[in-house]
Amino acid sequence: MTRDGEKRFTLPPTIRDVAALAAVAPATVSNVLSGRRAVGAALRERVLAAIAQTGYRPNQLASSLRRRRSDTIGILVPDLANPFFAALVHRLEDLAAEDGYQILLAGSNEDEAREAERLATLTARRIDGLIFAPARDATPALAAHPVPTVLMDRGFAQAGFDAVAADNEAAGRLGCRHLVSLGHREIALVATSLQLANIRERVEGYRIALAEAGLHGEARVILGGFDADSCRAAVEQDLRRAEPPSALFAADYVSTLGAVKAIRALDLAFPEAISLLGFDDSDWMTALRPYLSVIVQPVTAIAARAWALLRGRLAEPLGPARKERLACALAVRESTQRWRVLRETAASLPP
Amino acid sequence: MTRDGEKRFTLPPTIRDVAALAAVAPATVSNVLSGRRAVGAALRERVLAAIAQTGYRPNQLASSLRRRRSDTIGILVPDLANPFFAALVHRLEDLAAEDGYQILLAGSNEDEAREAERLATLTARRIDGLIFAPARDATPALAAHPVPTVLMDRGFAQAGFDAVAADNEAAGRLGCRHLVSLGHREIALVATSLQLANIRERVEGYRIALAEAGLHGEARVILGGFDADSCRAAVEQDLRRAEPPSALFAADYVSTLGAVKAIRALDLAFPEAISLLGFDDSDWMTALRPYLSVIVQPVTAIAARAWALLRGRLAEPLGPARKERLACALAVRESTQRWRVLRETAASLPP
């Protein structure tokens, strides 16, 4: 023991140190800790005492290698700075901790190449599963790195994978109908890009609701790109036209921010002169006025279902892929307002 | 090889499979991949071909166990939903990826017991280092889980640890002086709690600036608790007094949100009737009006220095602890306004 004395100052104690001190086999220490096999009271006491004395903490790396499972889940999302994904990661970390899993976190920054690279390093770490919001609708790299995967928010249609996402088309209809019901007839939709199916679905819902209202000629889609300031610029330009829309429907968080910035930069009467319906809820939307009306994605439920699907997949690796759509809610606050009133007033004024 | 044939469909190929196929020793495959030892061109070709053919990907768990380093860094923060910490995590993930490290992410939800538990599971995974924003100023649990650690934002004074944080006292002075320079004399400070030293430092800076202006009798600290709505309630109550402050200095992100909510819920003329200086920058603060004036913590620099300190500690485990303070900036926007003007106007009006 004196020989190992020096070692202990630098290296943490191992299961062999504990076993030697308790005069039992390493397997017995393992069994006391894991409870996988019953251990007699006497030995158990000695082992526990030795653990306490040495401050032994099992090396999970060794355990994972041997058990062929890491109790670790990878989370790969396109944008950690986006509150929608931040909230999802937050919820998932909670759920994972409850079930004894750790989270390996990676962000793709919306970049396909980086995403493929992160996918490779994540799977090299032998994650047990992956919760993945891809940068593109299709992820060819996924085939090269087989791991139980749940697609979240994006990539819903990728065949053979479990997936959970909002019912985006219904959300698009819900939002547009709300605006129509307020008397708006010129409703423009703003989005970052049409590259992703989830956005296209929202646009489709918007078109459907427009058609229902006999407004199919009025569809107008403004594409602003992936950052809020380019969205702002795109919206500003549109609002400067001779016949600007009376309502804006922002179909994602980034363009919501961009639309607000555009409206405020132009110093338009808001919501009197223009209504705005945003997408995704955030704390600040009920802080400054007007409180923002938005389509709320069920973030907590999306995280919970993603986690449940992954647990299910881990338990049953071979079952058929499950696809789940979750309904969004409409939060009517202050930024969407009746239009007819204003218009009539305007019409009655002298030119 | 046919014996292993079946195996390959279920289990991923190992270094032995590659070695067998290339007719070399496993060590040679390892050397080709790591470059630690030179390998002759002929063998190298065969190894590369075998790797390509099998789709071999080294098991990092095994590699980590053998090399005694996981190339993984733990990040433990109190609140993943707070944009300040979300931004920090985002930046750190980028820096880690550049340097070939992975991130094990955990959140304490401001709970000491949970924090201790997460600390234990993180170190059990044999993280090489930890970047840690603790829930309390002192973290006794850290002693039980020795790992190269950099304290970030909080716990700055913990002896023996590298640490990086904003210069909070200077930030408090900077903010209060700004308000004083605008003619305010009744300046209340709002914060979540005085439990954390970083907040106390900001309050101290505020008091110093007040004293400099001969206003030491005017200090007024409103404590709102850890969520925005309880902050809102506390601020609302204060603003309803007979002699409400003319300016509010919110000393952290959560109370900034709470203060805005209070002002807006009361429908006060903002910023005419009351100025607000917030803390921590966020996208929405330049969206709705008035654009929020804030003290900006240098998030990118904090993350960069935390990462640099950790790399330094990993390279030089025994060096003395380094403590770094980073300066905050004042972003003057629209929510802080001259006070004297209004007051004089008010005084000249009939009661």
Next chain:
DNA sequence: CTGAAAGCGCTTACAG
């Protein structure tokens, strides 16, 4: 109930 041995998949001395 308990132990000795083998092995998870790598990498690192040790020989040559």
Next chain:
DNA sequence: CTGAAAGCGCTTACAG
């Protein structure tokens, strides 16, 4: 330059 062996720290059959 290359290989055979030992070992990282666990857990899992295999015996008793």
